[in-house]
Amino acid sequence: MIQERNMEIFTEADHYLSRDHHYFSFSAAHPPALVVSPGDLIHVQTWDCYRGAITNSENALSTIPDSEINPATGPIFITGAEPGDTLLVELIDIRTGPRGVARTYPDNGQLHHLIEKQYARFFDVEDGVVTMNEKVSFPASPMLGVIGVAPESGEISTLPAGKHGGNLDNNMNGIGSTIYLPIKHEGALLSMGDMHASMGDGEICGTGIEIAGDVLIRVNLLKAKATEYPVTETASAWITHGVAVEDIPAALQIACEEAAGLLVSQWGFTIEDAFIFLSVQGNLGLAQAVHPSTGTVIAKMTVPKISACPTPFNIA
Numbered sequence: 123m124i125q126e127r128n129m130e131i132f133t134e135a136d137h138y139l140s141r142d143h144h145y146f147s148f149s150a151a152h153p154p155a156l157v158v159s160p161g162d163l164i165h166v167q168t169w170d171c172y173r174g175a176i177t178n179s180e181n182a183l184s185t186i187p188d189s190e191i192n193p194a195t196g197p198i199f200i201t202g203a204e205p206g207d208t209l210l211v212e213l214i215d216i217r218t219g220p221r222g223v224a225r226t227y228p229d230n231g232q233l234h235h236l237i238e239k240q241y242a243r244f245f246d247v248e249d250g251v252v253t254m255n256e257k258v259s260f261p262a263s264p265m266l267g268v269i270g271v272a273p274e275s276g277e278i279s280t281l282p283a284g285k286h287g288g289n290l291d292n293n294m295n296g297i298g299s300t301i302y303l304p305i306k307h308e309g310a311l312l313s314m315g316d317m318h319a320s321m322g323d324g325e326i327c328g329t330g331i332e333i334a335g336d337v338l339i340r341v342n343l344l345k346a347k348a349t350e351y352p353v354t355e356t357a358s359a360w361i362t363h364g365v366a367v368e369d370i371p372a373a374l375q376i377a378c379e380e381a382a383g384l385l386v387s388q389w390g391f392t393i394e395d396a397f398i399f400l401s402v403q404g405n406l407g408l409a410q411a412v413h414p415s416t417g418t419v420i421a422k423m424t425v426p427k428i429s430a431c432p433t434p435f436n437i438a
C-alpha cells in the first residue's frame with residue numbers, strides 16, 4: 123500500500139520521502155531513496171517500530187521478529203558529504219499520529235520479574251497531550267529513537283545503537299534538537315524511524331510510546347570535523363553518547379570520553395579541567411538500558427552550553 127503524503131503539513135519542504143522507502147538496517151549497500159543538498163528541508167514520513175502491525179487488542183501482543191522491528195525511512199544521500207565530515211540533522215518538527223502503543227517483553231526490562239504476563243497499553247495523542255487512561259495524561263514529547271548513517275563497514279540492524287547512530291533512544295532527539303552524525307561514506311546515507319510520542323530515560327520496559335508520524339528536517343555538513351559517536355545539541359546543552367553491549371560502565375565511560383574529547387579538542391580545556399568540569403556541571407545518565415536484554419546500552423553525558431563551550435564543535 124502506497125503511503126500518501128500528508129499535504130497539510132510541512133509545505134515548505136524541498137523534498138518528501140515516504141515511509142515506503144525503508145530498511146531494517148544501516149548499510150552503505152542500500153541505494154539512496156532521495157538525493158538532497160546541504161541546507162535542504164526534507165519531510166520524512168516514518169513508520170512506528172512495528173511497521174503498523176500493532177493496531178488493536180487482538181494483535182497487541184503478537185510476536186514480531188527482530189528483523190521486522192524499527193523500519194528506518196531512507197537512505198537519504200546528501201550531496202558533498204564525505205567520510206571524515208559530520209552530518210547535522212536539525213529536527214525542526216515532529217508530528218506524531220493519533221495513537222501509539224507501549225509493550226512489555228518477556229525477560230526484558232528492569233521490572234520484568236514482577237509481572238506475570240506480557241502486557242500492551244495503547245495511548246491516544248491529541249493536541250500535544252498523551253492519554254494513557256482515565257487518570258493518567260501528560261504532555262507529548264515526540265522524538266526519534268532511530269537515526270543514523272551508513273556504518274563504516276558491513277550492515278548493522280536498526281535494533282542496536284553504535285558509532286553510526288542507529289537505535290540511540292535518546293529522548294533529547296526531539297523537536298528543535300540537532301544531531302551530529304559522523305560520516306563514513308560518500309553521501310552519508312541518512313535514515314530515521316522509531317518515533318516515540320514520549321520515552322523516559324532508560325526506556326525500562328523496552329518501548330516508548332511507539333507511534334508513526336512525520337518529521338521535518340534540515341541537513342547540513344560540518345567539513346573535516348567529527349566525533350566517534352553521535353552528538354545531540356539542544357537549546358541549552360550538548361549531549362554525547364556512549365554505546366556498549368550489555369555493559370553500562372563501559373557505555374558511561376565512552377560518553378564521558380566523548381564529552382571530554384570535545385572540551386579538549388574544540389574548547390582548549392586540559393583533560394584535568396575537562397574531568398573536573400564534567401563532574402561539577404555535566405549530567406551523566408542512561409538513554410536506554412533495558413536490563414537485562416542482550417543488546418546495547420546507551421549512555422549520555424549532558425554538557426551545559428556556557429560561553430566556554432557553547433556548541434559541541436568550535437566552528438568560529
Ligand code: CA
Nearest residue numbers: 267289291316
Ligand atoms: Ca528504540
Ligand code: ZN
Nearest residue numbers: 171267316330
Ligand atoms: Zn521505539
